[in-house]
């Protein structure tokens with residue numbers, strides 16, 4: 564990793580109150596694996612080293628803002644599902660700096676999960692448990708429905724769609740964290756309304772700017788306060804095709 568990328572990662576993380584200096588070797592290996600994987604598998608649109616470090620690594624770590632992934636006095640390790648992880652974001656950076664989190668990166672695309680699994684193995688991340696599947700299917704499977712303390716989700720869909728995909732997977736008392744750019748029009752209001760239909764309460768929308776680029780970011784936090792009604796999530800593809808409103 565180039566000196567300026569290291570600096571960017573260290574200072575971006577420091578802004579979050581994190582010292583990632585002990586993890587720099589693993590981040591450098593992740594960068595190499597991603598660049599190699601990208602030329603074979605077309606995993607991510609981000610190609611330059613600076614873009615990957617800022618928009619994948621630093622951005623992924625930003626869901627540690629505000630203590631969102633803290634344990635809140637629960638017994639044991641938090642079970643965290645990363646919905647639509649793609650090439651492993653935010654799951655892999657989070658798992659690196661927070662070995663206490665049990666991380667389950669999920670994606671509908673097998674080749675992406677194969678990459679995440681191989682990468683986790685190379686980096687010796689024993690707290691990463693990748694899974695191929697669709698949120699709609701897992702959300703109806705008793706092995707996964709209402710089993711997770713946190714669902715993190717970055718760049719997958721608009722808020723009302725995310726509510727239907729993510730809330731069924733959360734335990735009552737758990738928290739969904741959606742990493743978004745600037746919110747569109749009434750996205751927050753419709754997200755709040757749909758959360759209410761599915762047992763969630765929109766707790767917080769934290770806005771900040773990504774370092775260097777200044778790109779706007781919003782962390783939308785939704786607490787699950789009641790079980791999700793049995794009819795949700797609807798069939799595969801329906802949540803995105805006809806979002807609840």
Ligand code: SAH
Pocket residue numbers: 646647648649650651652653669670671672675696697698699716717718719728
């Ligand atoms: N979170 C990653 C990838 C975003 S791209 C990042 O921020 O870089 C969105 C990913 O979500 C794709 O890989 C797609 O396969 C996955 N996805 C979309 N809908 C899904 C669903 N219903 N269930 C599981 N994965 C889904």
